Amino acid sequence: MAALGASMEVTIRCYADFLGINVKSIGVELSAQMNSQGFFGTGEGVRSGFPAISATVKIVSDEQSEAISQLLTIAERCCPVLDNIRHPTEVALSFDLVKPSEV
Numbered sequence: 001m002a003a004l005g006a007s008m009e010v011t012i013r014c015y016a017d018f019l020g021i022n023v024k025s026i027g028v029e030l031s032a033q034m035n036s037q038g039f040f041g042t043g044e045g046v047r048s049g050f051p052a053i054s055a056t057v058k059i060v061s062d063e064q065s066e067a068i069s070q071l072l073t074i075a076e077r078c079c080p081v082l083d084n085i086r087h088p089t090e091v092a093l094s095f096d097l098v099k100p101s102e103v
Contacts, residue, residue, distance in 0.1 A: 007081035
């Protein structure tokens with residue numbers, strides 16, 4: 001969830017600067033509930049992830065609400081992490097085991 005919040009903040013900041021919209025600060029508050037049975041693998045058919053995530057974006061700005069609304073619309077469309085969460089994304093996992101003596 002931290003990646004989502006950070007990505008939304010960066011996306012909003014980038015587009016605010018690009019569009020010349022004055023933004024003093026941006027914060028993203030995220031919340032979600034997780035079923036621990038999925039996380040620990042004890043509930044058959046229970047997802048290990050969040051069934052839903054809520055995000056509240058707080059922007060401190062002297063701009064009109066229309067300009068801020070435009071930023072949020074752009075962020076919903078262009079935020080890369082939000083896009084990955086909303087759409088199935090193929091992820092290839094691999095690992096490298098390194099012994100402490102090799103570090």
